[in-house]
Structure formats: C-alpha cells, structure tokens
Amino acid sequence: MEKPSDLLLDIQHLHTGFRLKGKFYDAVDDVSLTLRKNEILAIVGESGSGKSTLASSIIGLYDQKNTRVRGDILFNELNLVGLNESLFNRIRGKEIGMIFQDPLAALNPLMRIGAQIEETLYYHTKLNEKERKTRVLELLDQVGIPDPVRISRQYPHELSGGMRQRVIIAIAIADKPSILLADEPTTALDVTIQAQILDLLKDIQDETSAGIILITHDLGVVSETADRVAVMYAGQIVEVAPVDELFTNPLHPYTRSLLESMPQTDVDDEELHVIEGTVPSLDKMMTDGCRFAPRIPWIDATSHEEEPILHEVSPGHEVRCTCYRDFYFKN
Amino acid sequence: MSLIQIKDLKIHYPIRSGFFNRVTDHVRAVDGINFEIEEGETYGLIGESGSGKSTTGKAIVGLEDATSGQIIYKGHDITKASERRKLKYNRDVQMIFQDSMSSLNPKKRIFDIIAEPIRNFESLSKEEEKKRVQELLDIVGMPSDALYKYPHEFSGGQRQRIGVARAVATKPKLIIADEPVSALDLSVQAQVLNFMKKIQKEYNISYLFISHDLGVVRHMCENLAIMHRGRLVEVGTREDIYHNPQHIYTKRLLAAIPKIDPKNREEHKAHRQAVEKEFLENQDKWYKNGRVYPLQQIGKSHFVALPQDKLEGGR
Numbered sequence: 351m352e353k354p355s356d357l358l359l360d361i362q363h364l365h366t367g368f369r370l371k372g373k374f375y376d377a378v379d380d381v382s383l384t385l386r387k388n389e390i391l392a393i394v395g396e397s398g399s400g401k402s403t404l405a406s407s408i409i410g411l412y413d414q415k416n417t418r419v420r421g422d423i424l425f426n427e428l429n430l431v432g433l434n435e436s437l438f439n440r441i442r443g444k445e446i447g448m449i450f451q452d453p454l455a456a457l458n459p460l461m462r463i464g465a466q467i468e469e470t471l472y473y474h475t476k477l478n479e480k481e482r483k484t485r486v487l488e489l490l491d492q493v494g495i496p497d498p499v500r501i502s503r504q505y506p507h508e509l510s511g512g513m514r515q516r517v518i519i520a521i522a523i524a525d526k527p528s529i530l531l532a533d534e535p536t537t538a539l540d541v542t543i544q545a546q547i548l549d550l551l552k553d554i555q556d557e558t559s560a561g562i563i564l565i566t567h568d569l570g571v572v573s574e575t576a577d578r579v580a581v582m583y584a585g586q587i588v589e590v591a592p593v594d595e596l597f598t599n600p601l602h603p604y605t606r607s608l609l610e611s612m613p614q615t616d617v618d619d620e621e622l623h624v625i626e627g628t629v630p631s632l633d634k635m636m637t638d639g640c641r642f643a644p645r646i647p648w649i650d651a652t653s654h655e656e657e658p659i660l661h662e663v664s665p666g667h668e669v670r671c672t673c674y675r676d677f678y679f680k681n
Numbered sequence: 682m683s684l685i686q687i688k689d690l691k692i693h694y695p696i697r698s699g700f701f702n703r704v705t706d707h708v709r710a711v712d713g714i715n716f717e718i719e720e721g722e723t724y725g726l727i728g729e730s731g732s733g734k735s736t737t738g739k740a741i742v743g744l745e746d747a748t749s750g751q752i753i754y755k756g757h758d759i760t761k762a763s764e765r766r767k768l769k770y771n772r773d774v775q776m777i778f779q780d781s782m783s784s785l786n787p788k789k790r791i792f793d794i795i796a797e798p799i800r801n802f803e804s805l806s807k808e809e810e811k812k813r814v815q816e817l818l819d820i821v822g823m824p825s826d827a828l829y830k831y832p833h834e835f836s837g838g839q840r841q842r843i844g845v846a847r848a849v850a851t852k853p854k855l856i857i858a859d860e861p862v863s864a865l866d867l868s869v870q871a872q873v874l875n876f877m878k879k880i881q882k883e884y885n886i887s888y889l890f891i892s893h894d895l896g897v898v899r900h901m902c903e904n905l906a907i908m909h910r911g912r913l914v915e916v917g918t919r920e921d922i923y924h925n926p927q928h929i930y931t932k933r934l935l936a937a938i939p940k941i942d943p944k945n946r947e948e949h950k951a952h953r954q955a956v957e958k959e960f961l962e963n964q965d966k967w968y969k970n971g972r973v974y975p976l977q978q979i980g981k982s983h984f985v986a987l988p989q990d991k992l993e994g995g996r
Binding site: 545546609611621622623625 | 938
C-alpha cells in the first residue's frame with residue numbers, strides 16, 4: 351500500500367440526502383472513496399447517478415436547509431462534513447480547486463479575465479498587487495493561452511469555449527490546490543478541444559502532483575485519462591477498479607451493459623444494446639436489495655444479495671452485489 | 682435518382698458596420714457545398730461547432746434562406762417557399778431537434794403534440810387521428826397512457842422518442858436529425874438510435890444525420906461528409922473516411938476521439954499531437970488562404986478537398 355501521507359481525501363460512508371415533501375432521500379448513498387496524490391480518479395455515471403451531488407458534497411456547495419449530509423470527508427484530518435462556512439471558504443479555491451462544465455456560466459461576464467484570476471489570489475494569498483499581476487500572466491501561460499497580456503484584458507464573451515475552459519482551469523490552479531475537482535470539464539466542448547483540455551489537465555497534474563477527481567459520463571474520456579475509476583449507479587458505487595482492469599475485465603452488470611451500449615465500430619446492422627427500464631427517480635429509489643436488479647429481470651433473484659456490499663475480487667477491484675457472477679446478456 | 686440534391690448551397694450572413702450601418706462583409710456560414718441523399722439511406726454530416734452543419738440542415742427544411750445554390754427535391758428546386766408549398770415538401774421533410782425540452786410545447790399534451798402535424802396535412806376523423814397517434818407511440822416504444830401527459834413528465838430519452846414520433850407522423854421521406862442524441866445518456870442514446878433505425882426500415886425514410894460524434898455517425902451512416910469552415914473537406918463511405926482519411930482535418934477529428942483502450946493511451950496521445958502539429962504548422966498545404974479547397978475525386982466514392990498537385994504528395 352501507499353504511504354499514508356499520500357492520502358489526500360478520505361470519504362467514508364457519505365450520505366447526501368435531499369428533502370422532498372418533508373422527507374429526506376439519499377442521492378448519494380453510503381459512498382466511500384479515497385483520493386491519493388498524483389492520481390486521477392474518475393467517477394462515471396449517467397444522469398441521476400449522484401456523481402455531481404457527490405462533488406458538491408465534497409466542496410460543501412449545497413443548500414444547507416434542504417440537504418442532509420452524513421458521514422465523513424476527511425481532508426488532512428479535517429472533516430469537511432458540517433464544517434462552518436468561514437473555514438470552508440479558506441479551503442474552497444485554496445486547497446480544492448473546482449472546474450465546472452459550463453465555463454461561460456462560471457465566469458463573471460462583467461469582469462476582465464485577468465481580474466477574475468486575480469480575485470482568487472487576492473483572497474487566498476499574501477501577494478501584493480504587482481506580484482498578483484505577474485502570477486496571473488504566469489498562470490495564463492501555464493494553461494496554454496497565447497498572448498497572456500492581451501487575453502487578461504479581455505472579457506469572457508470574447509473568448510472561445512476552449513479558451514474559457516482554460517481560464518477556468520487557470521483560476522482553479524491559481525492557489526496550487528492539492529485537489530482538483532472537475533465536473534464534466536469537457537462535455538460542452540468539441541472533441542478536438544476536449545483532447546487539448548484533457549492533455550492540459552494531465553500536464554498540470556505532472557507539474558503540481560495534485561489529485562484530480564474527474565466526474566464524467568463519457569467512458570472514452572475515462573479510458574484516456576483516469577488512473578482509477580468508480581462507477582456509480584443510483585447513488586451507490588457499483589464498481590471500483592484501476593482503469594486497465596475496468597476496461598479489460600468489467601464485472602458489474604451495469605458497467606458491462608454501459609460498455610455494450612456504446613456504438614461499436616463498423617457494424618451498423620446490429621442493434622445497439624439497450625438497458626431495460628430507467629433509472630428510478632429519487633423518491634422511488636429502492637432502499638434495500640440490489641438497485642440494478644429491476645433492470646436485469648432475467649437474472650434469478652437468488653443471484654442478488656439481500657444487502658449488497660462491495661466485494662474485493664482482486665487488489666483494488668471491488669464490485670457491489672453478487673449478481674455479477676451469474677450475469678449474462680439476454681441476447 | 683437521388684431523393685434530394687444539394688447544389689453549391691451558400692448561406693451568407695451580412696456583417697453591418699460603420700456610420701450608415703452598411704453591409705461591409707459576410708459571414709460565410711455555408712460556402713458552396715454539394716451532396717445528395719439516396720432514398721432510405723442515412724447520410725452523415727459531421728463538423729465541429731461553427732462549421733455550418735446545422736445551418737445546412739435548417740436550409741434543407743426551409744428554416745433558413747439560401748443565399749445562392751439549389752436544393753433539388755424530386756427534380757424541383759425548393760429554395761423558394763412557394764415551390765415548397767406546391768410540392769407538399771413541408772410534409773415530406775421533417776426535423777428532429779437536439780434539445781427535446783425546448784422543441785416540445787410545454788403547454789400541450791403529447792397527444793396534441795404528435796397530432797399537430799397530422800392535423801396540418803391530413804383531415805382525419807377524431808378516432809382515426811387517435812389511432813394514428815397511438816400507433817406512432819407504439820413504434821417508439823411508449824406506453825399508451827403517455828397520450829394525456831405533458832412533456833415535463835418524461836425523461837430526456839422519452840421526450841426525444843416523442844420528438845421522433847412527431848417527425849414520422851406525416852410519413853415523411855426525409856428527416857433532418859440535428860444532433861438527435863447528443864444530450865442523452867449512453868444507454869438512452871442506444872435506445873433512440875435503435876428506434877430511428879427501425880422506423881427507417883419500416884417507412885423507407887432517409888435521414889440527414891447531423892452530428893459531431895464520430896462514433897455515433899459510424900454506427901448510423903453508410904456515407905458521410907466532413908464539414909469545416911462552411912465547406913466540405915472530405916466526402917466518402919464509412920470505409921473511406923474511417924480507414925483511409927486523406928485530409929488533415931478529418932485525421933485530426935478521428936485522432937481526437939477518445940478510445941476505449943487505456944493500455945495504449947500514450948500512443949494515442951503521441952499520434953494525436955503529431956496530427957495536431959501538422960494541422961497547425963502546415964495550414965498552407967491544406968487550405969488556400971484559410972479557405973477549404975474544392976473537392977477532388979480520389980476514389981470511387983471518395984472525395985477530398987485538396988488541389989490536384991498536392992494529392993500525390995499528401996499521401
């Protein structure tokens with residue numbers, strides 16, 4: 351095992367519930383995960399799987415009144431769950447950088463690019479104005495923006511989508527955080543730009559040895575960038591594995607079904623695999639038994655565990671429930 | 682003869698500036714493209730944002746006026762609205778949009794949404810109309826209790842299937858599908874694509890499949906065209922484009938698709954960066970003052986936008 355000092359984030363039995371008509375429903379249900387230095391951990395899932403809720407729980411960006419968070423998120427022995435706002439403000443941005451899906455919505459349209467990057471330096475560092483300005487140009491250069499002096503005087507609407515996302519990354523890494531949280535960072539971008547942004551994230555990691563949590567629905571992106579992958583379904587982690595292992599030996603029926611439903615090469619006459627049924631909505635989520643069972647009804651009920659837990663099948667590779675042993679595709 | 686032919690289609694938008702707000706220049710959104718779609722085939726039109734692919738689609742359904750060029754449908758040029766009316770063109774050509782939430786009227790029930798095109802073009806009795814709508818819902822695999830619900834009561838995939846049902850309601854010959862699955866999850870995307878194929882076989886429909894996703898296009902389309910800067914850079918069969926790409930832009934797009942092959946990650950990256958370098962550094966070789974060259978035939982079905990003298994050297 352790694353040295354314990356490599357551990358950046360230790361999430362233990364995290365439950366995040368939302369209030370719906372007076373009752374709390376867990377959108378994230380008993381998630382335990384770790385993030386180490388120099389690691390890209392991908393969290394994959396479809397909409398409604400709870401992957402973004404997990405991210406907002408980590409950085410404490412949720413509606414305090416209608417959200418209930420239980421469990422532990424340990425960051426350097428500090429528990430982020432229930433942390434008060436003023437302490438959290440010191441961590442957000444400084445220790446944990448965020449990269450959002452829509453760069454236009456994440457940038458202030460009325461502020462020049464340079465000023466937006468400088469803002470985070472102003473709050474989190476002791477640099478004086480001149481040092482801040484120099485650092486802004488350094489950062490813009492680091493994220494591969496040509497002519498930093500000119501760009502720093504422009505407004506977000508003057509930049510292309512890829513450039514804006516680079517600016518967001520510059521803001522996220524401005525205070526050299528040890529953790530970067532990227533929520534669908536390339537979903538709004540063209541494939542060629544996506545490739546550039548993913549390369550940039552990797553380069554930044556090489557330089558800063560930050561740990562990156564990459565939240566995505568795109569298995570291709572995972573395969574190209576991640577070191578370790580957690581697959582989420584209906585609020586739970588159903589499979590965790592190193593990236594090679596996950597793609598060569600996927601075990602959980604959900605993981606296998608997802609990979610199967612990707613359009614394969616050149617065979618156009620064949621029907622694509624479709625997963626039966628739909629992801630249940632939050633208030634109709636079953637609370638016991640295997641949550642994927644209703645989507646694979648042809649698998650015998652006795653194959654599922656009553657209380658599905660994660661089973662370690664090889665070092666670092668865990669699968670929830672026992673149904674994977676008996677799973678086969680219907681056709 | 683092909684179902685529809687696009688001939689030298691141009692769509693330019695004026696740029697106005699100066700004191701008198703005069704037209705000083707044009708944005709050449711679509712700048713002279715040619716292609717044709719056969720009956721019952723799925724033709725892929727691929728490009729990145731800003732390439733002009735959606736504008737082309739809109740011009741074909743008549744939502745956008747062509748600056749010049751022709752769109753020939755069954756031997757008639759339909760770039761004029763009067764001609765479209767005469768041919769019942771608007772009934773034969775339908776559209777599926779990317780965002781199903783904003784393309785379905787939130788105040789209407791599913792029944793009325795799907796019945797609307799039928800009411801526009803056919804006079805059916807109440808019972809017949811209901812039967813037709815029910816059939817259509819069946820085809821896209823929706824339960825019949827969906828009839829009296831509203832769009833917000835459905836998931837994204839279900840809404841997109843409703844959009845498909847509405848598009849086939851008038852038994853069209855051609856459907857323009859503008860990024861029909863790019864807002865959907867993987868498993869739902871598979872479902873919608875399957876239904877699109879099934880309907881195509883049943884009604885012998887042609888699709889113009891507009892997308893930026895080369896994986897999906899590869900699954901759906903036999904013939905495809907790659908669009909860049911308002912022009913076509915490469916046209917060919919799936920085989921031509923994916924196994925023998927000639928233009929640097931096509932190569933660049935192909936290299937950028939993430940591959941499910943984590944073991945050879947570094948090689949992909951090296952290949953991708955080599956292509957990117959060639960694209961950035963040798964613009965003059967592939968483009969004429971930033972403009973895409975006219976297409977040249979280089980195989981039975983394969984066309985590439987390169988000048989004759991650069992074809993041999995380019996290989």
